[in-house]
Amino acid sequence: MDKNTPLSSFSKWISPIHFKKAFEQTENLKQDYYTKKLTTEAYIKMLLFAQLHETESLQAMSDALLDDDFQKTLGFDSISASQLSRKNNEVAPTILATLFLDLVCQIKAFHKKQPNASMPLKVIDSSTLPLNLTNYKWAKFRKTKAGAKLHLKLVFMDKHTVYPEKAVITPAKEHDRNQLEILVDDKEAMYVFDRGYVDYERFDRMTDEGYFFASRLKKNAVIREVHSFSLPPESAVLSDKMVYIGSTQNRAENVFRLVEVEDTKGNVLRLITNRFDLSADEISDIYRSRWAIELFFKWLKQHVEIKHFYGMSETALQNQIYIALITYCLHVLIQLETKSKRSLLRISRWLKAALWKPAYLWLRRFENQTVP
Incomplete structure (x- = not known):
């Protein structure tokens, strides 16, 4: 020019x-x-x-x-x-991964300039991109299907600004839990992920190593109550407890916090976390922020070209x-x-x-x- x-x-x-x-x-x-x-x-x-x-x-x-x-x-x-x-x-x-991470660093620089910046909220999830088995045999994961999976860590700055911080691309057969070790790498952050990542042994390891998280327990998860916390009258939370999770054969050694809330359809959600310093309503709000990554994946699929390769x-x-x-x-x-x-x-x-x-x-x- x-x-x-x-x-x-x-x-x-x-x-x-x-x-x-x-x-x-x-x-x-x-x-x-x-x-x-x-x-x-x-x-x-x-x-x-x-x-x-x-x-x-x-x-x-x-x-x-x-x-x-x-x-x-x-x-x-x-x-x-x-x-x-x-x-x-x-x-x-x-080459492109390096350029992507460099842009992430530039975004982080803006984040750090914000006054009173709190502990960053980082949401982890994955999205499967369906592929034609005839053309993408290397990505086969079922008899008649192929697909790739984008495992992502998203930083939630505020309701106006979120950005991807780390991405791992694998064939769709790769289980989400296998990527948690790669995506969780910052002890100064709060991690949020859905029940697909539930792993009691890893929850213990994250807690012992000083990582904070909030997740959702599966409906059939076994819990043993240790203590029940009182809730303020204006709280939207159903219950707030200290619990052990897991059965005799598969259980976590650490004690965790279980917060029960209702979703918009009236279903009860059981949220598990190792944070005891926040209110139950704050834990609920943190988990609700997980929807930011769903909106991110929706944006990608609607407004850039990752449906046709x-x-x-x-x-x-x-x-x-x-x-x-x-x-x-x-x-x-x-x-x-x-x-x-x-x-x-x-x-x-x-x-x-x-x-x-x-x-x-x-x-x-x-x-x-x-x-x-």
């Missing part, structure tokens, strides 16, 4: 990405050794453009290069779908998922930089409308904060 040309909205949006880091990894891995024009950097920019527009195929991505501004951004005027396919299967997912290899699939996570993080960084209360969907729509226009025209839309 000419130095006298105003920065485009697209260039502003991707500016937090440290392409220098990607270039260093690319050099070490010799990813662009025989590449003439579709470098790893150009590939990343094309994939980000495709995620933003929810482009469903490599051919559609190739056709998008009819746009003069897109050509100027990439430095070439055409690329075939077959070339894109080869690059998609060649780029090491570790551009390649059938494990490498291609991982690259596309990391690009989707990078897209989300770039939206969050703009939201934090502009101190906007706008939804990420609104931010994305404005960006697409002003993609090749000067960035200041896009950013000007954030100045009026009266409309959500």
